[in-house]
Amino acid sequence: MKPRIRPIVWQPPAAPARARQPHGAVVMPRPVLHPLPGTGPEDVAVAPDGTVYTGLADGRILRLRDDAVTVVADTGGRPLGIETASDGTLVVCDATRGLLRVRPDDGAIEEVVPVGTPVDGVPLRVCNNAALAADGTIWFSDSSSRFDLEHWKADLFEHSGTGRLLRRDPDGTVTAVLTGLYFANGVALAADGSFVAVAETGAYRLTRHWLTGTHAGRSDLLVDNLPGFPDNIARGSDGLIWIAMGSPRNRALDLLSPRPPVLRRLVWALPDALLPQPADTVWVQAVDDLGRTVHDLQTTTPGFSMVTGVREHSGTVWLGSLQSSAVAHIVLP
Numbered sequence: 001m002k003p004r005i006r007p008i009v010w011q012p013p014a015a016p017a018r019a020r021q022p023h024g025a026v027v028m029p030r031p032v033l034h035p036l037p038g039t040g041p042e043d044v045a046v047a048p049d050g051t052v053y054t055g056l057a058d059g060r061i062l063r064l065r066d067d068a069v070t071v072v073a074d075t076g077g078r079p080l081g082i083e084t085a086s087d088g089t090l091v092v093c094d095a096t097r098g099l100l101r102v103r104p105d106d107g108a109i110e111e112v113v114p115v116g117t118p119v120d121g122v123p124l125r126v127c128n129n130a131a132l133a134a135d136g137t138i139w140f141s142d143s144s145s146r147f148d149l150e151h152w153k154a155d156l157f158e159h160s161g162t163g164r165l166l167r168r169d170p171d172g173t174v175t176a177v178l179t180g181l182y183f184a185n186g187v188a189l190a191a192d193g194s195f196v197a198v199a200e201t202g203a204y205r206l207t208r209h210w211l212t213g214t215h216a217g218r219s220d221l222l223v224d225n226l227p228g229f230p231d232n233i234a235r236g237s238d239g240l241i242w243i244a245m246g247s248p249r250n251r252a253l254d255l256l257s258p259r260p261p262v263l264r265r266l267v268w269a270l271p272d273a274l275l276p277q278p279a280d281t282v283w284v285q286a287v288d289d290l291g292r293t294v295h296d297l298q299t300t301t302p303g304f305s306m307v308t309g310v311r312e313h314s315g316t317v318w319l320g321s322l323q324s325s326a327v328a329h330i331v332l333p
Contacts, residue, residue, distance in 0.1 A: 003151055005158040005268050007261035012254045013204070018296075019227035019249040022281075028297035031282060031319060031328035033304055034064060039325045043129070043232050043309035044318040045082040045090065053090060053104070054309075054320055054327055055079025061092065061102055064327070072104040078149060081129030081140075081186070081232060081309075091138060093127040095149040099140055099168065112138070113174055119166055120176040126152075129232050131187040131196060136170035139177075139196050141184035153275065155183045156202045156229075157268050159257065165198045165209065178209055178219060186233030188241045190289055197222050197241060199230040204249065206230065206241070206291070223291045228283060232320070236312030240286040240294055244310040246322070247278035278306045282328070284317065295332070304328050 040057030047053070052064040053072075061073040061082070077096035085091055090102040091112075099113040117124045119142070126149050130140035144155045145162040155162075163184030168174045178184075182202030189196050194212045199205075208222040228245040236242050253276050256264050267275065284307060286295035297317075309320025312332075319328040 002268065003147060003154055005154050005265060006160065007157060007264040008159045008161070009258060009261060010159050011258045012249075013225040015249045015251070015254060016225060016227050023298050026295070026297055026333060028282060028284075028299035029330045029333060030299065031301050031304060031330050033301070033326040033328050034067075034069075035326045036062060036069060040322055041309070041320045041324070041327045042079070042322050043081045044311045044320040044327055045084045046311050046313040046318060047084045047088075050313065052318055052327065053082050053084065055082055055092065061090065061104070063104060073102045073107040073109060075100060075102070075109060080127070080149075083130050083132050085132055091130055091132060093130050093140055095126050095128065098124055098127050099130070099138065113140075113166075113168060117174065119164070119174050122164070122176070124166070128184065129186045129199075131189045131235070133189060133193060138168040139187050139189065140166050140168070141181075141187050141198055142166055143183050143185060143201075152183065154268065156253065157264050159202055161202075163200070163202075165196070165207075178207065181207065185231055186244070188233045188235045191235065191239045195222075195289075197233065199233050199243065201229050201231060201246075204229065206233065206243070206287075221291075223287055226285075229278075231308040231322075232310065234309075234311050236286065236317075237314055238286075238312055240288055240312065242295075242310045242312050242317070243285045243287065244307045244320070245281075245283035245285060245298075246306050246308050247281065248283075250276040252276050278323075280305045282307055282319065284310045284319065286312070297330070301328075 038056035041054040077094040081093035083091040092100040098115040126143040163181035165178035186199040204226040206222040231244040283298040
């Protein structure tokens with residue numbers, strides 16, 4: 001049963017021309033697909049030796065090495081963001097279990113911050129993506145305090161801004177650093193640790209929170225008015241912040257957002273098949289620390305679409321997908 005929504009009126013920025021173009025400034029090379037024994041590899045992580053990790057909708061964590069796929073753990077939940085830690089463990093954002101640490105050698109799982117844990121008085125609800133600092137701090141997103149992951153579209157329709165950027169210090173203290181985010185999603189740190197960025201899927205932007213320097217403690221926009229819905233983001237080995245673009249902007253949703261809320265409630269009540277759907281596209285962008293676009297790559301390929309995870313490693317870009325049964329990679333042109 002669908003949850004009820006309480007839409008907030010807002011005026012989206014005018015969609016840039018890029019939102020209506022079928023391909024990027026550089027057409028993406030044809031992705032190479034790596035079939036998996038399940039669906040929904042939402043994110044991808046790459047270890048220093050090139051080993052790839054991903055998680056499936058049924059809770060399994062997979063390792064891809066030399067074309068062999070191995071199950072290394074099972075969270076029993078819904079793994080989303082995955083990060084490789086310096087000690088060889090994985091930090092996994094599980095939408096139903098919370099922030100986890102997974103040992104791929106034996107499958108052991110530690111609940112670092114369980115779902116439901118109060119953070120500044122608000123329970124953790126949708127643990128989505130993380131970034132690991134050199135000192136052991138974990139930055140991670142809580143997408144919505146209103147809706148569970150299965151109703152992520154409800155959060156986009158409502159636009160109530162209940163997402164958060166959270167910080168877990170090495171001593172175990174967890175605090176909310178940014179609140180009022182519109183479906184907080186991907187998280188990435190600057191190469192020099194000077195800021196942390198978080199994707200706001202529902203607002204088409206990357207918000208930046210400064211950690212050092214004269215702006216420490218302040219927040220601004222790293223990238224505004226993106227041409228699509230940003231999902232996971234990740235710092236690449238090239239120093240850039242890579243952005244998974246799940247789908248181009250949706251014209252119907254942009255038209256409804258500034259109009260009386262009752263219109264969105266009526267549309268939300270329609271069968272799912274009649275609601276706005278993600279486009280059939282494979283799309284990633286990469287920006288530098290000033291928010292300037294360095295790569296804009298897009299294509300279509302049979303059997304793979306809705307890119308929700310991206311990771312650049314030594315010139316190879318790995319892609320995850322919320323709805324496909326494979327991960328993919330391209331070699332940068």
